[in-house]
Amino acid sequence: MIRYEHAIACWKELLGTTCVITDPVVCDEKTASCLPDSHSARAIIRPCSASQIPEVCRIANDNGIAIYPVSRGRNWGYGSAAPSAENLVLLDLAELNKIVELNTELAYAVIEPGVTQGQLYQYLTDNNIPLCFDVSGAPPGASLLGNVLERGYGQTPYSDHFLFSCAMEVVLANGEIVRTGFGHYENAKAQYLYKWGLGPFLDGLFTQSNFGIVTKVCIWLMPKPEYFGVFHFAVRDTEHLCTVMERLRTLRLEGTFRSAVHLGNDIRVLSALQQYPWEEAEGKVPISDALKSRLLRQWGAAPWNCAGGLRGDKREVQARLRRIRRVLKGVARVHFMSDSVLSKLAPFAPLYQRLFGVDVRQKLAIFGLMKGIPTERPTQGVYWRKREKSRTKDFNPPADRCGVIWCAPIFPLTAEDTRQVVSTVERVCEKFHFEPNMSLNLVTPRAACAVIGIFFDKEIEEERELANACHKELLDTLIASGYFPYRMSSQAADQFPQLFSSDDPYWDTCRRIKQVLDPRGIFSPGRYGL
């Protein structure tokens, strides 16, 4: 039996009336996303302590009310805080923002869902803790735990966020609290130090799913390196890129790179540096080759721009850099900027650009990411196709009606697959009058992730439709060619039914597990087709 009013009353009693919001204006505001279409919520509940979550779940379960938990909702272009279906109650976990433990000796942090990248960075800086962590390209205000659950990644040796986490605390639909790894043994000394625990490893169930609410996780931190620097080089066209990718695979497989390596195309770089050149383009989209070339020269960017971080002992970094140059000999001219050069350079960005024709602002932001410094710059690209220049003060793209859909297929690290993915993206984006905006990230030694951004102005009805159609055709084409996305937006499951077929024993098994863990389906119905 569904008893909405009763559930609201119970939550008000549990959390206090101010923490249960039913005003539709506030609900719409909070669930505004950058996607062309997304669902709003019928109410928002905002617990202020993890200890309230089991009772929050029991109320939902007892009254048959589906809830949609979000950590911070800053995954713009993947759904923000927009629920996976209409009429859900948004469970906003932003107030659960405690850094529960920070262990300097063993290099880990235990965090709640509301802890942001910026917050942890600030905490480490303020307390002079000689540790750093892998940040994602999401803004400083994005949740760390949320990104672990979506299996996001960054650019350091701890790139894979789910991998470098352990010991989840999960609240099930019935209010039961499951602790994973060794965490369910009260006195386990290695609970935050060893991922798998004893017996079946369950953590994976709670990523990209709707089987429970994760209220705590441990993420592993890295010692600040003795020496850090970034190698980078320009790639002139797709054929050159294909050759480069094969060489990078060699370096990645042999372990010379221990970090993800990042290749941004021209539009990715430009969109992080400026808005669309509406005037020069006389209002026309997509950008012409001539205009793009002019802007590239102006900013000192190349058709593809490769960069990766190197960290360690100075001699070791130098040895690895030498190896990189050896493997890329005759293919690319590899530059290197050490950390000290980078920090001295920052104030002289304009001068540097005049002298060497290279814009360092964008580079410095990307380089910062590789070191573990959260930055807004990569996400600033979402303003690319906005007509207005005005922005809200607090950098709020959904409120500014920026449009973005991310599409992130995984492909083998070969020349042939690189060629096919890049040409598919270019062809489909251009067909729908969008600039192909993408980066390729060497997330594993064998596979890369292409992150394609379809940027549009959400104010314009026609662009919303085009963006949807472009995304649909792009992902359908990629899937048909064998390139599957590593994650999906909260709104995407319905659009790609071929990914979640019930005839597939994999999804059938997932659904049977869902049935046993959340029999009334109160968590995020429809997320990942579940």
Add this chain to the structure above:
Amino acid sequence: MIRYEHAIACWKELLGTTCVITDPVVCDEKTASCLPDSHSARAIIRPCSASQIPEVCRIANDNGIAIYPVSRGRNWGYGSAAPSAENLVLLDLAELNKIVELNTELAYAVIEPGVTQGQLYQYLTDNNIPLCFDVSGAPPGASLLGNVLERGYGQTPYSDHFLFSCAMEVVLANGEIVRTGFGHYENAKAQYLYKWGLGPFLDGLFTQSNFGIVTKVCIWLMPKPEYFGVFHFAVRDTEHLCTVMERLRTLRLEGTFRSAVHLGNDIRVLSALQQYPWEEAEGKVPISDALKSRLLRQWGAAPWNCAGGLRGDKREVQARLRRIRRVLKGVARVHFMSDSVLSKLAPFAPLYQRLFGVDVRQKLAIFGLMKGIPTERPTQGVYWRKREKSRTKDFNPPADRCGVIWCAPIFPLTAEDTRQVVSTVERVCEKFHFEPNMSLNLVTPRAACAVIGIFFDKEIEEERELANACHKELLDTLIASGYFPYRMSSQAADQFPQLFSSDDPYWDTCRRIKQVLDPRGIFSPGRYGL
């Protein structure tokens, strides 16, 4: 309804009569283990093709007959091929021994359960494939897939076998075939290149459990390094060891080591080199300090012996070695042997020992492991406490009535925890007249795994009882101190009920999942308490 005879008849029809064995002598022989007590099987079925497994399962399921799948059953000291309960039918997967695919470019192998470490090594050697893989300390005849499922580890950068695998093919109790990762999408090009796939990650469910039969998995291979060498040094006592462990943590955390590092104690080294010195000891156990010291001098071994592999570009290895020496300065004198020195050395082992007082045979075997060469030597230690010198020709410790129980707790990489684990092991082993036989393995940057071997002569009733009692007290004490094992033998769940309590929501969740995936409980009842 349980219909044993009917099931046997169905299996005979499916597989042929010679592949269904009910002779109790053969059953006892096949399920003989090195543990003090273990279960036998009532029958053995030996399919010769993976395509038969779904029907094998359906027959078991329809007739209510529980089956116990084993890959090769060479996990001596963890249960060998002994089923988890009495009266089970052993499903022997040894004949499923196809290397289904070997991709040289992208460095992976897709294998069936019966593929052994030795077989893959031979295949790579015979075909001149410039790849290698992480081997475990188990013998060359041990299954690779089996070790993945038990989350075993080795000594190279791909140490963690479950981690460096992907794309399982799993047969469920109802005969359904589930493919994990991207593997359930027919045309997925990255199925063997990216671990997590899309949606909930299920692979973990099929490790250390009894939820399905894994009939195929992909394991990742490494390019043979341009340069390889092993650093090693002696540690004089427990206090010295504690200091060393803290320094090693620094090196592991900062990424100077990318491999597990191995520390074997005196008895571990001796037991790999010779049997117990019954004559000199005048038949008394445990070994006296004086006799132990004499043997250590004779073999050139130290109380603790640390070794780790370094691989990469020659300059990079040299830079990392320099860093290791810098961090260990004043604590340990670090030696290094490059690959070329090692191979030149092998024929001169006896001379080397006379000149430098170091035995190279054991070292060469351990060093080989670090390079990825399977070897019998570490497991030869199981003959340590045997009275007879005779061995079966094909190195078969269960047939030779060797006794061993492995106990493998995980502990934090700190001086304090090292001290507590080592002293607990020494105290408890000595109480039961066993030599403390252990290695410490830096399996992660934050935690180590102690592998304690309780070696005994299975012919002697009293030693069997002592071994059982010693294991029970040892693991109970370790658990009470917060050190939990990373895996358990197939016979151990009943002995340690505190590990598998139904009051614990973790195990309750596991049992609910078991109920939905294998409702009639036909797979390995009792394994990991499930």
